Amino acid sequence: MKTVKVSFHSIALGLCLLAANAFAASYLIQVDSPQFPNQYGAFWNNGSISNVPAGANFEWGIEASGVGASPYAHIIVGGGGLNVNQSVGAGGNAYDVGQTSYADTISYQLSANTWAYPDHASALLYVGW
């Protein structure tokens, strides 16, 4: 199965939180802002995960850190009774878990935006049982 990511940087927060909930999350979609000063911008990952059964667990986490101009991370997840739409700005983080209430295709949209080095933002989503 595919792990989607733009880069892999500083997801300790998300992983620590996710690991604390040992309900075997297993599917990762991630978008991460870059860490190099010459690569600002929005990193965007949207798509869908088909055939997600009822009673599947999902977890998501977003975080935005830095002292420069507003980094922010955003997540939208819909389908299967899920209704996630959350963003955080500089210094913020958010995390949640849940369960699908019916079988469906889940659509997701993750974005992580930064405007200045060393700002950082990331958004990630897991689906498991």
Added chain:
Amino acid sequence: MRTFFLPVKIRLLPLAVFALVLATRISGAHEAPNPAFAVNLTPAIRIGEFTTSRYLFEKNYRQFTGSGLRHPKKDPATEELNRWFALYLARLVIKADLIQQGELDRPEVVTITRQMARYMLTQPQGPLYIALGGSDPPAFRRERRAQILKESQFAANSGNISQLWSAIAPRLNRKEALRTQDVEPIGASILADYFFNGIAKRVSASDFVRDFQQGIARLVPRDIQTLSEQIEDMIVAEYDLVDAEKLGLDQTPQFLEDRYNFALNQALALYEEKLSKQLVISSAELETYHQANLRRYSSPVEIRGALFIYFDLETARRGMTAPTEENIPGLAPLPFQTIDPFIIPRDVPTPPLDVPYPFLISTPIGQRCGPFPYAGKYAVFLKRTAGEFSPLPMEKIQDQLRRDLSREKIEAAEIESLMRNLNRVQLLLELTDYKIENPLPRWRSETGQATSQDAGTNGKKTEID
């Protein structure tokens, strides 16, 4: 014919994993839990012949207490916990009945549970890579993946993969499911040749679509490269599954518990689906529900800002940089075209920007978002204002309203059913450890059932038989 050999490191690992599993089984249920292998199988709740383990209770409990966005994170209120526990217990009673009725043997439940088990065993974050990956499972997976593709002599046919992409891309771009008929004309074309355990095998376009349709939680390919990787993933998963089973990872107590829990959830979902179909919800009822929850179903009527259009993605990305003092001067490129003001109304059939409206709503005012594909180019949107909130039109959210109301009704019916079945429930865990007030004595007194057996048993074994 050729044989695929696992590297020595991997071939020796089954023994190590087996030893770990064995040690866990011998060590008993009260050992400190290792999330990967040890689970507490002590019964937590008994309903007639059916029991649920402490592990599964805690898993559900953790999921509830970890859910609900709390920022900063705080524990749920006692009332919330009690409400969760009531619904949890109600569903356990239903699950116990579903087992009695043989619902776990329904083909739908059996099939999806088998598919899910396969999916879990072959995940990059699943037990195989946790067991074999050492301190760096992602790096191990990359190595193993490359090795499998090399040793299986995986050979992709890029021409046929391009053809397949041309056949499925229009549907995927419209966020539609992959259908067998979309690839019928090219169904037999071979996407890749490989060896599996010495046997020559092939993946046709039809094989890929079938695998995709039958797979659980499949990521819809975004481009031809993702599609090619997914074809490779099919072969890697074939090897992963065999190795995971050889290692006994599908037989660990945790895996078996999770699998059982999943099967029960599937049976419950089918039961709830049947209930939902029996529910009659009138238009008037829907209207009343809508009116009572207007705030939940409201959003700004429009979003206003400016749209900067660029020729290519890279320039558009740099166009995300707002020209402020905090940024390096000259970093933001001049757009090819600017549309200002750019208005995105909520209630139009075709929005001017193909971006989910909720995303635009939550983008902070004064910030840019994107880049988005726009008329064959790429655009960055600068949000300036959001219009007034107004309720979403009924016709636009009929399905969502019906589903939300239906769910509320089903949950109410489940709780009602629990009240009629209280005498079957036996709590075998200390609820106070979980900050839950034992609701059984109160419920029993409310429902007129005898209270002598469980009086004052909050935090102790409670039997209502």
